[in-house]
Amino acid sequence: MIFGGNGGPSYSYFFQNEKGEFLSNKEFPLNEGPFPKIINKADKTLVIQRPKGCCKTNTTVFQLQKNNWKIISTTDEAME
Numbered sequence: 172m173i174f175g176g177n178g179g180p181s182y183s184y185f186f187q188n189e190k191g192e193f194l195s196n197k198e199f200p201l202n203e204g205p206f207p208k209i210i211n212k213a214d215k216t217l218v219i220q221r222p223k224g225c226c227k228t229n230t231t232v233f234q235l236q237k238n239n240w241k242i243i244s245t246t247d248e249a250m251e
Contacts, residue, residue, distance in 0.1 A: 179221070182206050200233055200240045216243070226250055 181203050185193040195202065201219065209218035215235040223229040231245045 179205060198239065200242070222250075223247055 184199055184202055186196055187193050205219045205221055207217040208220045217233045220228055220230045227247045227249055229247050232243050233240045234243045
């Protein structure tokens with residue numbers, strides 16, 4: 172884990188293969204990034220939310236499609 176200032180901590184992710192080894196995946200979109208706010212196993216989605224500037228948050232939804240992660244939506248919202 173790396174402490175990322177105002178954006179919160181950043182995490183490194185490792186995936187376990189069939190041999191029990193833990194390996195990094197350079198294609199995983201959240202490497203050196205935040206921990207997902209929502210993990211939806213049924214829809215195969217990850218949702219992250221981060222501050223954007225002083226007054227907004229950015230929410231991004233990733234979906235696993237054919238063994239690759241794709242961004243399916245990203246929105247900016249005013250902080251309340």
